[in-house]
Amino acid sequence: MPDLPFDDEHAPLYSLGQVAEMLQVQHAFLRRLDQHDVIRPSRSSGGQRRYSRHDIVIVQHVTRMAEEGMTLIAIRRILELERELAELRRELKEAHARIRELREPR
DNA sequence: ATTCTCACA
């Protein structure tokens, strides 16, 4: 069976209206996230925003931070640092694996 | 019917 876009979390499938509805946020809020480079959903041929499931999870995260009073500029920075942290953790994990390999040769 | 941009309070 080929992978259907249905279960690809990066497939851009949802309109701004659908996302605003399921997350209970203002349309303008989602557009501002786009303006401030916090979340840039891809665009359909007609120029309309299309959010992936992955995008939606991040919007949820951002919404919580915004409710706590953080600026979109600050939130953008936090997402940037979180991506960096995830990358470092990935590298650390690989480093640990290599060290184990040196200590336990077969 | 929906979404887009932009301007305004």
Add this chain to the structure above:
DNA sequence: TGTGAGAA
């Protein structure tokens, strides 16, 4: 941040 007008 939210609303609303006017175009697409």
